[in-house]
Amino acid sequence: MAIEIDPQFADAWFNKGVALYQSGKYNESSLAYDKAIEINPQYSDAWSNKGAILYAQSKYDEAVRAFDKALELNPQFAEDWYNKGLALKAEGKYDDAIKDFDEAIEINSQLAEAWSNKGLALDAQGKYNEAIQVYDKAIQIDPQGAIAWSNKGKALGKQGKYDEAIIALDEALRIDPNLVSALILKGGALHSQGKYHEAIQAYDKVISLYPNFAVVWSLKGAALCSEGRYDEANKALDKAIEIDPLLAEAWSVKGFVLSLQHRYDDAIKAYDKAIELAPDVYYFWSNKGKALNEQGNYSGAIKACNEAIRLDPQESAPWYHKGNAFYGQGNYSEAIKAYDEAIRLDPKFAAPWYHIGVALKTLGNSTAADFAFAKAKELRYEG
Numbered sequence: 001m002a003i004e005i006d007p008q009f010a011d012a013w014f015n016k017g018v019a020l021y022q023s024g025k026y027n028e029s030s031l032a033y034d035k036a037i038e039i040n041p042q043y044s045d046a047w048s049n050k051g052a053i054l055y056a057q058s059k060y061d062e063a064v065r066a067f068d069k070a071l072e073l074n075p076q077f078a079e080d081w082y083n084k085g086l087a088l089k090a091e092g093k094y095d096d097a098i099k100d101f102d103e104a105i106e107i108n109s110q111l112a113e114a115w116s117n118k119g120l121a122l123d124a125q126g127k128y129n130e131a132i133q134v135y136d137k138a139i140q141i142d143p144q145g146a147i148a149w150s151n152k153g154k155a156l157g158k159q160g161k162y163d164e165a166i167i168a169l170d171e172a173l174r175i176d177p178n179l180v181s182a183l184i185l186k187g188g189a190l191h192s193q194g195k196y197h198e199a200i201q202a203y204d205k206v207i208s209l210y211p212n213f214a215v216v217w218s219l220k221g222a223a224l225c226s227e228g229r230y231d232e233a234n235k236a237l238d239k240a241i242e243i244d245p246l247l248a249e250a251w252s253v254k255g256f257v258l259s260l261q262h263r264y265d266d267a268i269k270a271y272d273k274a275i276e277l278a279p280d281v282y283y284f285w286s287n288k289g290k291a292l293n294e295q296g297n298y299s300g301a302i303k304a305c306n307e308a309i310r311l312d313p314q315e316s317a318p319w320y321h322k323g324n325a326f327y328g329q330g331n332y333s334e335a336i337k338a339y340d341e342a343i344r345l346d347p348k349f350a351a352p353w354y355h356i357g358v359a360l361k362t363l364g365n366s367t368a369a370d371f372a373f374a375k376a377k378e379l380r381y382e383g
Contacts, residue, residue, distance in 0.1 A: 009039075010035075010036045010039040010040040010043055010046070011036075013032050013033070013035040013036035013039065013046075014032070014033065014036040014043065014045065014046050014049075016029075016032040017029045017030070017032035017033040017036065017046070017049060017050075018049065020032055021049065021052075021053060026053050026056060026057055029049075029053055030050060030053045030054070033046045033047075033049055033050040033053070034050070037050070042073055044070045044073035044074040044077070045070075047066050047067070047069045047070035047073065048066070048067065048070040048077070048079070048080050048083070050066045051063045051064075051066030051067040051070060051080070051083060051084070051087070052083060054066055054087075055083065055086060055087050055090070058090070060087040060088070060090050060091045061091070063083075063084075063087040064084055064087050064088060067080050067081075067083055067084035067087065068084070071084070076107055077107075078103075078104040078105075078107040078108040078111055078114070079104070079111075081100045081101070081103040081104035081107065081114075082100070082101065082104040082111060082113060082114045082117070084100045085097040085098070085099075085100035085101040085104065085114070085117060085118075085121075086117060088100060089117060089120065089121050089124075092124075094121040094122075094124050094125050097117075097118075097121045098118055098121050098122065101114045101115075101117055101118035101121065102118070105118070110141050111141075112138045112141040112142040112145055112148065113138075115134050115135070115137045115138035115141065115148075116134075116135065116138040116145065116147060116148045116151060118134050119131040119132075119134035119135040119138065119148075119151055119152075119155070120151060122134060123151070123154065123155050123158070128155045128156075128158055128159050129159075131151075131155045132152055132155050132156065135148050135149075135151050135152040135155065136152070139152070144175050145175075146172045146173075146175040146176040146179050146182065147172070147179070147181070149168050149169070149171045149172035149175065149182070150168070150169060150172040150179060150181050150182040150185060152168040153165045153166070153167075153168035153169035153172065153182065153185050153186070153189070154181075154185050156168060157185060157188060157189045157192070160192075162189045162190075162192055162193050165185070165186075165189045166186060166189050166190070169182045169185055169186040169189065170186070173186070178209055180206055180209065180210065180213075183202050183203075183205050183206045184202070184203070184206060184215075184216060184219065186199075186202045187199040187200075187202035187203045187206075187219060187223070188219070190202060191219075191222070191223050191226065194226075196223045196224075196226045196227040197227065199219075199223045200220055200223045200224065200227075203216050203217075203219050203220040203223065204220070207220070212243050213243075214239075214240045214241075214243040214244035214247050214250065215240070215244075215247065215249070217236050217237070217239045217240035217243065217250070218236070218237060218240040218247060218249055218250040218253055220236045221233045221234070221235075221236035221237035221240060221250070221253055221254070221257070222253050224236055225253065225256065225257045225260070230257050230260060230261050233253075233257045234254065234257055234258075237250050237253055237254040237257065238254075241254070246277055247277075248273075248274045248277035248278035248281065248284070249274070251270050251271070251273040251274035251277065252270070252271065252274040252281070252283070252284050252287065254270045255267045255268070255269075255270035255271040255274065255287060255288070255291065256287060258270060259287070259290070259291050259294065262294075264291050264292075264294050264295045265295075267291045268288060268291050268292065268295075271284055271287055271288035271291065272288070275288065280311055281311070282308040282309075282311040282312035282315055282318065283308065283315075283317070284308075285304045285305070285307045285308035285311065285318070286304070286305060286308040286315070286317050286318040286321060288304045289301040289302070289303075289304035289305040289308065289318065289321045289322065289325065290321045290324075292304060292325075293321060293324050293325050293328060296328065298325040298326075298328040298329045299325075299329075301321060301322070301324075301325035301328075302322055302325045302326070305318040305319070305321050305322035305325065306318075306322070309322070314345060315345065316341075316342040316343075316345040316346035316349050316352075317342070319338050319339070319341040319342035319345065319352075320338070320339065320342040320349065320351060320352050320355075322338045323335045323336070323337075323338030323339040323342065323352060323355060324355065326338055327355065327358070327359055332359040332360075332362055332363050333363075335355070335359050336356055336359050336360070339352035339353075339355055339356045339359070340352075340356070343356075348379060349379075350375075350376045350379035350380060350381035351376070351381060351383070353372050353373075353375040353376035353379065353381065354372070354373065354376035354381045354383055356369075356372040357369045357370070357371075357372035357373040357376060360372060
């Protein structure tokens with residue numbers, strides 16, 4: 001071997017690093033690159049490849065430092081700007097990542113991956129229109145880039161443009177029929193359109209490819225629930241939990257299904273498990289509060305709703321469920337205050353208006369109650 005002949009031959013250590021990396025031996029590969037750099041500190045390719053290994057190991061800060069060193073030595077290498085952007089994006093440093101993707105694009109405007117990942121960074125910031133424009137640029141460069149089409153579909157779905165999202169996702173799937181991200185996103189878009197059966201078909205396609213994909217079993221369970229197929233939904237959710245007992249969302253959806261079956265004790269146990277796994281998700285607490293209301297445990301419901309409100313004060317549902325708890329206690333004035341807050345946060349939320357009407361009528365204020373009932377009807381309340 002070259003290293004045995006001349007241990008001070010940097011290229012030999014570099015090539016060894018490449019071979020080890022390709023074998024998945026990241027630690028050993030990194031050591032080989034370190035040796036190449038020790039021999040030749042100006043070896044930009046070794047710094048670049050070391051950064052790639054650190055990124056693959058989720059050591060993003062160290063990866064950024066390695067790419068910075070490579071770029072110090074060769075600032076015109078677009079791939080290093082791109083890879084540094086990936087590491088920054090993985091850390092949630094989206095503005096910095098976008099700057100580096102822009103550097104890569106300035107050097108090589110045809111680098112479709114840089115455009116696509118810039119789109120992902122913009123998407124993560126909620127800048128969906130800008131993200132879509134950037135995805136379109138990636139698609140213009142590489143019309144057969146299935147992932148860019150899928151990412152565009154994702155951004156359109158977040159805007160509620162489900163028809164357009166499905167068109168983009170179908171194009172991704174035309175290019176790559178087994179692209180899991182596109183299948184999952186298409187299932188979500190179809191679910192949002194109320195096309196539950198088609199959503200289930202998309203999820204089943206993923207499951208046929210990856211039978212132990214717990215998240216997709218959970219999504220299928222949610223779609224079956226929306227179709228009113230509660231027993232089948234529970235089976236899908238049980239499968240998700242069997243595969244991944246730590247999947248909080250599956251426990252939460254199971255709680256929701258059990259509530260619809262009026263199995264409130266079991267529902268609350270499921271919500272408690274979800275909360276144990278992910279205590280900072282507001283709607284786990286909110287839905288638990290709703291189930292406690294159904295049990296008549298109003299004080300417990302208020303505590304659960306208060307925690308949901310603490311976690312996300314801008315969500316209307318916990319205030320509505322809290323209002324129902326106060327109403328159940330006969331505390332009508334506090335119920336009305338809670339309903340008012342739900343309406344302030346979501347002026348199109350019809351149910352609080354109806355329940356304000358019920359509370360006001362109970363208090364003997366028929367005129368104000370009639371106004372509230374009319375407002376609920378205007379908003380198409382269906383109780």
